[in-house]
Amino acid sequence: MTHDPNGAPPGGVLERLTAALGAEGTRRGPPPVERWNPDYCGEIPMRIAQDGTWHYNGSPITRPALVRLFASILRRDPDGRTVLVTPVERVGIEVEDEAFLAVEMAVEGEGVTRAIAFRTNLDDVVPLDEAHPLSFERDPEGGFKPAIAVRHGLRARLTRALAYDLVELCEEREEAGERWFGLPAAGRFHRIAKSAELGAAELS
Template sequence: MTAADATADPILSRLSDALGRLEPRGLPPVESWKPPYCGEIDMRIAADGTWFHNGSPIRRPALVKLFASILRKEPDGRIVLVTPVESVGIAVDDAPFLAVEMAVEGTGEARRLAFRTNVDDLVPLDTEHALRFEQDREGGLRPYIHVRRGLWALMTRALTYDLVEMGEEREIDGTRWFGLAAGGAFHRIAPAEAA
């Protein structure tokens, strides 16, 4: 969701206001582009959201935002940068985006959540932007929110703690679950005995 779309959603509008009114930007129609695949380039998005090119961090935020706007996930799972004339593969350590800030309004299933990514996308928790939870190798919790085009944002550790703090237990189909009520739904995190 662009900042221009935020004015239609009160919680996103407040998040945008708190961030100093983000500049509106439209996203290119990468889904309609069918360029040839030209192989991999030496570009990587680290797990902490840092973009690298030829092993060096990209230090210009505007350039990172430009690249982020032309990301696409291919049917085979590859993440590519795509233009009307070429498509190139890049490495992504975890998720291509990082959710770095959250706005909360209300309680229970009526609770509304919105997130800002490290590239200033504003993402509401809704049917198009689902939450998913995974466990890492050490058994820790890794929450993600769908941003766009099959691309996800990993939550920062601080946001993870905030989400867990809002959690509660519910019985669903005979199983006790620890989860989060928001956006008109209960988002399962883990079976209650494992939480």
């Protein structure tokens, strides 16, 4: 990994990022990271593991308040890089899978009028809607791994238990002359895969 080209020691990165947010500390609501575009300063030794835990210099970050602070300034840039951004600095970090983990799901109603919301491991509450769509990736076993859009290009991977709960709400429908497996919710039918392509695959 590379570090700040200005030569700042990696041990001071967390302190610099926190200090840069000091003036924003009294702001109501989340930091406006979409409006901040400082120069890219290289990668830092920070990693979000597949299980949602944050690590710095190989050690877990054990202070929840610190994790939430850094999560509030996290975004995914158009080039696919995940960065922590302040008004004065932008640094890349490693994300093993997705930035967040969806750990709880609330469901109300039936069919296409069904409302669904997810809670992440950092207590973001995200409704399934046009601004927060579901996406599905194939895993090596041929199943599907769902994720929900959270903010700033970042997504939350559903836990295996939630994925199974979600598939229980899915059904097959015919659309445009083809059979689809998908989820009726939030005002429409969310296509997951063509029924003919599913075979024995299942959400995982």
